[in-house]
Amino acid sequence: MNIEKQLNIEKQLNIEKQRVVILGIKDTSASNFNRAMEELVNLASACDMEVVASFQQVASTGSSTYIGSGKIEEIKSFCSENDVGTVITLHELSPSQLRNLDEALDLAVFDRTALILEIFARRAKSKEAKLQVDVARLQYEMPRMIGSYTALSRQAGSQGAMRSRGTGETKLELDRRRIERQIHEMNQDLQLIAQQRQVQRRKRKKQGLYNVALVGYTNAGKSTLMNRLISISQNGMAEKEVYVKDQLFATLETSVRNIHIPPYPPFILSDTVGFVSELPHQLIKAFHSTLEEAIEADILLHVVDYSDSDHQVHIDTTRETLRDIGAGLIEEILVLNKSDMTTDTIMPNGHSSIKISALTGDGVDELVKTLFDFRFQSDSMEILLPYDRMDMLFLIQEECMTLTSMEEEEGYLMTIKGPAHILNRLKAFKTE
Ligand SMILES: Nc1nc2c(ncn2[C@@H]2O[C@H](COP(=O)(O)OP(=O)(O)OP(=O)(O)O)[C@@H](O)[C@H]2O)c(=O)[nH]1
Ligand SMILES: [Mg+2]
Numbered sequence: 001m002n003i004e005k006q007l008n009i010e011k012q013l014n015i016e017k018q019r020v021v022i023l024g025i026k027d028t029s030a031s032n033f034n035r036a037m038e039e040l041v042n043l044a045s046a047c048d049m050e051v052v053a054s055f056q057q058v059a060s061t062g063s064s065t066y067i068g069s070g071k072i073e074e075i076k077s078f079c080s081e082n083d084v085g086t087v088i089t090l091h092e093l094s095p096s097q098l099r100n101l102d103e104a105l106d107l108a109v110f111d112r113t114a115l116i117l118e119i120f121a122r123r124a125k126s127k128e129a130k131l132q133v134d135v136a137r138l139q140y141e142m143p144r145m146i147g148s149y150t151a152l153s154r155q156a157g158s159q160g161a162m163r164s165r166g167t168g169e170t171k172l173e174l175d176r177r178r179i180e181r182q183i184h185e186m187n188q189d190l191q192l193i194a195q196q197r198q199v200q201r202r203k204r205k206k207q208g209l210y211n212v213a214l215v216g217y218t219n220a221g222k223s224t225l226m227n228r229l230i231s232i233s234q235n236g237m238a239e240k241e242v243y244v245k246d247q248l249f250a251t252l253e254t255s256v257r258n259i260h261i262p263p264y265p266p267f268i269l270s271d272t273v274g275f276v277s278e279l280p281h282q283l284i285k286a287f288h289s290t291l292e293e294a295i296e297a298d299i300l301l302h303v304v305d306y307s308d309s310d311h312q313v314h315i316d317t318t319r320e321t322l323r324d325i326g327a328g329l330i331e332e333i334l335v336l337n338k339s340d341m342t343t344d345t346i347m348p349n350g351h352s353s354i355k356i357s358a359l360t361g362d363g364v365d366e367l368v369k370t371l372f373d374f375r376f377q378s379d380s381m382e383i384l385l386p387y388d389r390m391d392m393l394f395l396i397q398e399e400c401m402t403l404t405s406m407e408e409e410e411g412y413l414m415t416i417k418g419p420a421h422i423l424n425r426l427k428a429f430k431t432e
Contacts, residue, residue, distance in 0.1 A: 020049045021079060023067065024090030027059040035310055039277070040090055040112060046119050046248040052084055065100045066093055072104050079107055088115055092280070095144045113140060113280040116249075120283065123252045128193045132290070135186050136282035142179055145172075194292075201296060208399060209258075210267035210375055210419075213297035215322065217314035218248045218274030220303040221337040225358035226257065226271040232364070233259040235266075242271055249274060254293045264372050265399050265418075270297070275321045277313070284324060291325045299374055300332040301367075306355065307341035333370055339363065372401060376417040383429040386411040392429070395422060 022040050026033045033056070041051045055075055057067045065072065066089060075087060085107055092113045093101065102109045117137050124130045204211065214222040223244045230239050239257045243250055252273050260266040270293040294300060302318060304311050315334070322328050334353035340360050354370055356363030380403055385392055393412070396402065400418030407413075413431070416423075 018049045018086060019052050019082070019084045020044055020086040020088055021053045021055060021075065021084050022051050022088045022090065023055045023075065024057075025059055025067065026056050035313065036090060036277070040088065040115075042248055043112065043115050043119065043276075044088060047115060047122070049086075049088075052082060053078060064097060065104050066091070066097050067101070069104075072101075076105055076107070079105075086110075088112065098144060112278075113282075116276070116280055116283065119249050120252060123249055126253050128190065129253050129290070131186050131190050131193075132283075135183055135190070136280070136285075138179055138183050138186075139282045140280070142176065145175065145179075197292070201293070204256075204268055205296075208422075210265070210371075210399075211296065211298045212267055212269050212301060212371065213294040213299075214269065214271045214301050214303055215294050215318060215327075215332075216274060216303035216335075217305065217318055218276050219246065219250070220274065220305045220314070221358045222274065222303045223251050223271050225301070225303060225335070225337065225356075225364075226255070226269060228358050228361060228364055229259050229261070229269060229368075230257055232261055232361075233257075234262060235260050248276065252290075254290050256293065261368050263403075264368060264401050265397070267371075270294070275318045277317045279321060284321070288325060291327070294322070295325060295327045295330075297327075297330060299371065300327070300330050301335050301371070302332045303335045303337050303358075305338050306336035306344065307338040311336075331374060333367070333374070335367060372417075375419055376401065377420070380415050380417045381423055381426070382413070382415050382431045383426055384408065384411050384413050384431050385426075385429050389429075392426065395425070 022037065022044065024033065024037050024040070028036075037054055037056070041054070044051050055071065055078075057071050067075075079085070079087070087101075087105060087107050087109045089101075089109065089111045091111065093109075093111045098109060098111065117133065117140060120129075120133045121137065124133045214226060216222050223242045227241045227244060230241055233239060235258055239259070242255045242257075251271060254270050254272040256268060256270045258266055259269045272293055273290055300322070302315070304315055304318075308314065319328070322330075336353055336355045337358050339355040340357040340362065352370070354363060354367050356367050358364070385396075389411070396414070396416055396418070399422045400416045403415040403417060405412055405414045416426075418426075
């Protein structure tokens, strides 16, 4: 595929409701394959495309055109009869496969990775997200561009046109260096932004607030749960709600909010990008810093769309990705969301889970309680705090949960629950 064609695809991608067909090689069990193809339809619709047909072929290993010639003809005639100009493949194609299939079909061809990159590019709003997507895209495009140059120069060579081959190679080298330089500069900018983020995170850490991160498969309801918690939060200042939509990758950046739901102390809640199976590796790397918020959390709220029959696969995918980014050992609470849409009573076993509906609010109180049961694993403690220890009173208000409080002659008589390190500091005031 040459660069002009590539740009053409990008142009076409910007047209609303583009008609496309999807194509997959069935190299796994029928159920896995169907699930993956269904997800591809959802990814396409997240990119404003309408999937008009789905083609499949039983495994053909290492084909230079991904599929066989019979299937190519079938797709070609279907597309010309049905006014379809674009084919999306389930697997990531090698640069040469992409080029060969593109030429054989004479249609715009792109793979699942390119589709996901396009969705991310469309959703990116902040400078950081835009840079991350640009880096990932360039990394994806570079070998494919090299492939197209190599093909061009091979063609030229076979016709004996040495001069044009030389020109192609020089241009290739220049473009390659230009892109490498661009990637390098963008990575430097990203590093700067990541450092600023780190400073903010350190500040929050210093405050010692409970740091909770929402994670989970895309479209599970993480942002809806965040908004629900914001709506019942009683901060002095109202926190801004986050974007929710019934589409894959509605959220791309991390939003951090301060939540205070009495009688519990305030905590920090972050909502981040959702996971998907086989997230392109270029993106995992690029989004590492976005996901860092999750890596440094005290606890993860792993949100699952419990009404989706594939929820166990989604749980596994999310855990795998968490391990990949280095957050695999953080304590998690499995939040079985959208329980208003299912009567399923089988709970995934082996971990602490809780059923809720972020939409109706059912189970959310219980979830907050569970969250703080994790935080305050010790028993409650009774203290008598002298009136001149306002510093400690402040600490209690910030970090602990006050079960009872009375004003006595010598000070406040309180029963509190709190994180072990804070209770340790308050030991001196413990009543017998
Ligand atoms: N019925 C029902 N729908 C829900 C519930 N929670 C979320 N939804 C819907 O599910 C869709 C996705 O919700 P989001 O909160 O955007 O999901 P997300 O996990 O943030 O998704 P990404 O940001 O794309 O990763 C929206 O249409 C929500 O209205 C729920 O408890 N019940
Ligand atoms: Mg979201």
